[in-house]
Amino acid sequence: MRHHVPFGLVAALAGALAGCGDSSGPGGNQSFRATDPSGDTFGSGTVQPDLTAFTIVHDTGGIDVMLDFTANVQSPVTGGTNVVVGFIDLDTDQDSTTGTGSAVDLFRPDGGSTGMGVEYYVDLFGYNADSTVFVYDALAGTPTGSVRPRFQGRRITVRVPRALLGNDDGFLNAATVVGSESEPTDIAPENGHVRVGGASPAPRAGVSAARVGGQAHRGWR
Secondary structure, three states, rough: OOOOOOEEEEEEEEOOOOHHHOOOOOOOEEEEEEEEEOOOOOOOOOOOOOEEEEEEEEEEEEEEEEEEEEOOEOOOOOOOOEEOOOEEEEEEOOOOOOOHHHHHHOOOOOOOOOOOEOOOEEEOOOOOOOOOEEEEEEOOEEEEEEEEEEEEEEEEEEEHHHHHOOOOOOOOOOEEEOOOOOOOOEEEEOOOOEEEOOOOOOOOOOOOOOOOOOOHHHHOO
16 A cells, blocks of 8 residues: 655655664654745744754654654753753554644644644653653643754654553654744644554544543643
8 A cells, every 4th residue: 555645744764773863762763854944933032943954763663753853952951041841742553533723723823733643642741859850641731751963963852651652552643843932933844743653544634523622731831
């Protein structure tokens, strides 16, 4: 069966995890990447984190999520001139009619759509004392566990084990919205989502989740 890949999404097989450079999971990896134009931020502040790529590496133990930016980035814990916060939304059953609405669709400035119903999300706002953040069950609004984002130059890397996704196989749809601590500034992909395996149809503009609520956004209110 041929899978239709949305426009702007580049999917490639990674022969080894070391070749991807920012992951720590088991072997047998596949890498899925959406590039994002630089200079397409939509905030109004002086500091506007600007995505250039959104990459997910899938392996047997979970996924590694990589966010690349035009400039060096920092976490709210360490502080700096380009502090980044946001959400990483995960549609683990690859079904837009289940789960909750996406934070990406809530904060995006245009009429596009992720075509996702969100079952889990990574909250890059609420940092704990040990520099970890929670992964949430979007419908229940409760955390399933914590992960530690790594800030390295222009990249943020987050390892999400399958155990925090209800032991899902890790084949999922994903999208992200990021920004400064005061406002959202960029999304990826521009429209649709990164599809990690599976056989979901291509996203269509105007598609939204059947259920909303449950996803307790902690920032940009």
